[in-house]
Each structure stands twice: as structure tokens, then as C-alpha cells.
Amino acid sequence: MHSMRAPSVTKRMCNSREKESELRRGPWTLEEDTLLTHYIARHGEGRWNMLANYAGLKRTGKSCRLRWLNYLKPDIKRGNLTPQEQLLILELHSKWGNRWSKIAQHLPGRTDNEIKNYWRTRVQRQARQLNIESNSKNFLDAVRCFWMPRLIQKVEQNCCSSPLPTLDSQTQAIASESSPNFTVANSFSSETCPPQNKLAQYSNLASENSSSVTSPNVLSTDFLPISHQPEIVENPASSCPPLLDNTVYNNLPLSDSYYVENSGYDMDGFNPAYVPEIDTFGDSTSECKMAEGNWVFDDDMAYTLWNMNDIWQF
DNA sequence: AATATCTTCAACCGCATGTAC
DNA sequence: GGTACATGCGGTTGAAGATAT
Structure with a gap:
């Protein structure tokens, strides 16, 4: 089942050198999934905050990591537990x-x-x-x-x-x-x-x-x-x-x-x-x-x- | 058919730990 | 040793779907 949370955007104030960033929260879109998957296919996983930036995802590193490990990773099994x-x-x-x-x-x-x-x-x-x-x-x-x-x-x-x-x-x-x-x-x-x-x-x-x-x-x-x-x-x-x-x-x-x-x-x-x-x-x-x-x-x-x-x- | 209640599970949060400087 | 940041873990949330009334 897909997450049912309504997508939202969190605005966070960063320090003076960083622009105000908009971080998405809630369910991942297909586009986001694709971005993340393709980026990891090219560069591998890890360094999640950097990955989120470079992949063009307005997500936290933690969110990317979680999405990958719990959902997108290819070897994840679906269906009921045996x-x-x-x-x-x-x-x-x-x-x-x-x-x-x-x-x-x-x-x-x-x-x-x-x-x-x-x-x-x-x-x-x-x-x-x-x-x-x-x-x-x-x-x-x-x-x-x-x-x-x-x-x-x-x-x-x-x-x-x-x-x-x-x-x-x-x-x-x-x-x-x-x-x-x-x-x-x-x-x-x-x-x-x-x-x-x-x-x-x-x-x-x-x-x-x-x-x-x-x-x-x-x-x-x-x-x-x-x-x-x-x-x-x-x-x-x-x-x-x-x-x-x-x-x-x-x-x-x-x-x-x-x-x-x-x-x-x-x-x-x-x-x-x-x-x-x-x-x-x-x-x-x-x-x-x-x-x-x-x-x-x-x-x-x-x-x-x-x-x-x-x-x-x- | 409409409404209420329950179940599921993806995603979030806070905290702990690890690591680099 | 202190600080900052990244990562990982376990607990919790909450919306959609399923089921009951």
C-alpha cells in the first residue's frame, strides 16, 4: 500500500549562505522514485544528504535512504510473509x-x-x-x-x-x-x-x-x-x-x-x-x-x- | 448505499552512535 | 575532548483501503 499521507512542503530557514530550501514530505512520486533509482544506479548508495542534493530531490537524506531501503531497492520482497x-x-x-x-x-x-x-x-x-x-x-x-x-x-x-x-x-x-x-x-x-x-x-x-x-x-x-x-x-x-x-x-x-x-x-x-x-x-x-x-x-x-x-x- | 470502525504500512520523528575534523 | 554532521534504529503517526454495521 502506498503511503497515504498528503504531500506537504516544509520550509526551513537555513543559514545565511544557504537559500531557504523547500523540503518535500509525504508520499514519494513516481518521478522522485525514478530520480533516486537512477542516481543510485549511477553512483551507488550512501552519503544521503549529498545524494538528495545532487539527484535533484527536495528530500532529506534520511528520507531518501528510507525510501531506497524500504521500497526501491531491487531485492526487496513483496507480498505476505511466508x-x-x-x-x-x-x-x-x-x-x-x-x-x-x-x-x-x-x-x-x-x-x-x-x-x-x-x-x-x-x-x-x-x-x-x-x-x-x-x-x-x-x-x-x-x-x-x-x-x-x-x-x-x-x-x-x-x-x-x-x-x-x-x-x-x-x-x-x-x-x-x-x-x-x-x-x-x-x-x-x-x-x-x-x-x-x-x-x-x-x-x-x-x-x-x-x-x-x-x-x-x-x-x-x-x-x-x-x-x-x-x-x-x-x-x-x-x-x-x-x-x-x-x-x-x-x-x-x-x-x-x-x-x-x-x-x-x-x-x-x-x-x-x-x-x-x-x-x-x-x-x-x-x-x-x-x-x-x-x-x-x-x-x-x-x-x-x-x-x-x-x-x-x- | 452510507457511515463507522479497523487494519495496514509507508513515512516521519527523535535519539543513539559513528566518524571526521 | 568538543563539535558538527551522517547514518542507523526503533517507536509512532496517519491516510487509504477493507470490513463491519
């Missing part, structure tokens, strides 16, 4: 918080502004609907317990029609930082449709970092592909999908629907049935008590959580 990208955002945000530019570095073609907007419009809106703080542990638990499995499900559905993205080595390294068993063998780099267990690897990583749950503010959601056998605590007392780390996992009540045997985490056998379907969700979710928070999903909340597809672009 489930994989959403997963990565959730993962990286759990590590770094609102470090949008840092997060954006790991989503090629996506800008910090876009990710920030995504977070504010989708994630925070969702938190509002649930009447909880978007940066609270309860909310992060909800994200892990409900939405991440759905994203994984979506990834799984999509993966057979198109190859999953390959994580760059730096992102892999970051993942392995908090998940020592993470290996560079990227589960998503397969040229063909990855086997189901790859998705299990992707999801099960959350189970590995039990220390994360002790963090007061951040519940780590290590969520990137691994290629080893994760250690899953066999605990029948859970009604959440096996994305939770061990501590959370151990504190959850029993549910037949989500009880996971060790064999279920054999790398040869990710069973998507562990990721609940909406229509089979039913009673199990109503008992999903979140660790440490005394926060209980009742039926209505569970239903709400699982029907927020619009928010999550499922």
Missing part, C-alpha cells in the same frame, strides 16, 4: 526482542520496517485480543503452544509444492548458539521435498533449551532445523504440542492427543498428528496450563487461538 519467515521472526524475536534490523538481516528481502509492522499489526493485535501483554511470558507460551505448531503445519503443507528456504550459514550459527546441537546440515536445504522428520527437527528444537524457560522475560523458541536426535522428556503430562521446552513440558497436564512417545521423535518419524487440527483440538486444549504463569486456556480461548488464521496469514 510461514517459514513468520517462524523465523518469532524465533529471532524471542532471542533479540525488538531488534528489527538485526532480525531483518536474517530474512533476505525483508526490511526491518516490514517486520516491525508485521509484529505490531499481527502479533500485538493478537495479544490485545487475548488481553495479555505481547511481551509477557504467557503470550510467548501461547505463541509456542498454539501458533508455532500451526505454522509448522503450514510449512509442511507448503513444502511439497515448493522447496523450503535455505538458511544462510550465519543464521545457522545463530541458531546453534542457543542450541548447541544444531548442525549446519540444514534440514531445509533439500532439493526435493524434505521428509516429515525434517519438520520435526524444526519444531523439536524448542524442546532442547531448557534453560530458556528460566529467563524472566524471554522464552526462547529455538526453532530452527537440526539434524540430530533431540532429547525429549517423556512426559505424559502435557497437552501442548511438543514445541515446549522440557520445563514447560513437564508442567503440562496429560492429554492423549498430544502425548508423545520417544519413538515419535525418532528422526525418521515426525508425526504431524501431534500438531493438532482445529477440528480435533477439542478438550485437550482446555487443559493446557502454561508453566509458571497459572494461565489456563479455556475452551473459548483455545478456539480463538486456533481460529486466528487471518492474523497469522495461515
Whole structure:
């Protein structure tokens, strides 16, 4: 969507040697975009104030920079974030918080502004609907317990029609930082449709970092592909999908629907049935008590959580 | 069909940091 | 060290479009 701000002109008094300049603000015109694009094609980016002058743009350098980085740059991706990208955002945000530019570095073609907007419009809106703080542990638990499995499900559905993205080595390294068993063998780099267990690897990583749950503010959601056998605590007392780390996992009540045997985490056998379907969700979710928070999903909340597809672009 | 409300996202702002002099 | 300027970042705004009433 184009910016909807009405164009305006700001007059600023400069020092005596400079004439009064007129700086445009608001939406960029096609002509301005063309000027900026052509100038950068010839001279490259950087030195934005000078660039604005020489390109004949009555804009601040900051404005030019922003327009280029967030809109005109050729490698910028358009369209909705893919489930994989959403997963990565959730993962990286759990590590770094609102470090949008840092997060954006790991989503090629996506800008910090876009990710920030995504977070504010989708994630925070969702938190509002649930009447909880978007940066609270309860909310992060909800994200892990409900939405991440759905994203994984979506990834799984999509993966057979198109190859999953390959994580760059730096992102892999970051993942392995908090998940020592993470290996560079990227589960998503397969040229063909990855086997189901790859998705299990992707999801099960959350189970590995039990220390994360002790963090007061951040519940780590290590969520990137691994290629080893994760250690899953066999605990029948859970009604959440096996994305939770061990501590959370151990504190959850029993549910037949989500009880996971060790064999279920054999790398040869990710069973998507562990990721609940909406229509089979039913009673199990109503008992999903979140660790440490005394926060209980009742039926209505569970239903709400699982029907927020619009928010999550499922 | 008209109006109100909500959602989205490009663009702006202020502040922090980096760099050159 | 002090100053000026450039750059980058995260928070916020606000108009257009979408949706609800």
C-alpha cells in the first residue's frame, strides 16, 4: 500500500549562505522514485544528504535512504510473509526482542520496517485480543503452544509444492548458539521435498533449551532445523504440542492427543498428528496450563487461538 | 448505499552512535 | 575532548483501503 499521507512542503530557514530550501514530505512520486533509482544506479548508495542534493530531490537524506531501503531497492520482497519467515521472526524475536534490523538481516528481502509492522499489526493485535501483554511470558507460551505448531503445519503443507528456504550459514550459527546441537546440515536445504522428520527437527528444537524457560522475560523458541536426535522428556503430562521446552513440558497436564512417545521423535518419524487440527483440538486444549504463569486456556480461548488464521496469514 | 470502525504500512520523528575534523 | 554532521534504529503517526454495521 502506498503511503497515504498528503504531500506537504516544509520550509526551513537555513543559514545565511544557504537559500531557504523547500523540503518535500509525504508520499514519494513516481518521478522522485525514478530520480533516486537512477542516481543510485549511477553512483551507488550512501552519503544521503549529498545524494538528495545532487539527484535533484527536495528530500532529506534520511528520507531518501528510507525510501531506497524500504521500497526501491531491487531485492526487496513483496507480498505476505511466508510461514517459514513468520517462524523465523518469532524465533529471532524471542532471542533479540525488538531488534528489527538485526532480525531483518536474517530474512533476505525483508526490511526491518516490514517486520516491525508485521509484529505490531499481527502479533500485538493478537495479544490485545487475548488481553495479555505481547511481551509477557504467557503470550510467548501461547505463541509456542498454539501458533508455532500451526505454522509448522503450514510449512509442511507448503513444502511439497515448493522447496523450503535455505538458511544462510550465519543464521545457522545463530541458531546453534542457543542450541548447541544444531548442525549446519540444514534440514531445509533439500532439493526435493524434505521428509516429515525434517519438520520435526524444526519444531523439536524448542524442546532442547531448557534453560530458556528460566529467563524472566524471554522464552526462547529455538526453532530452527537440526539434524540430530533431540532429547525429549517423556512426559505424559502435557497437552501442548511438543514445541515446549522440557520445563514447560513437564508442567503440562496429560492429554492423549498430544502425548508423545520417544519413538515419535525418532528422526525418521515426525508425526504431524501431534500438531493438532482445529477440528480435533477439542478438550485437550482446555487443559493446557502454561508453566509458571497459572494461565489456563479455556475452551473459548483455545478456539480463538486456533481460529486466528487471518492474523497469522495461515 | 452510507457511515463507522479497523487494519495496514509507508513515512516521519527523535535519539543513539559513528566518524571526521 | 568538543563539535558538527551522517547514518542507523526503533517507536509512532496517519491516510487509504477493507470490513463491519
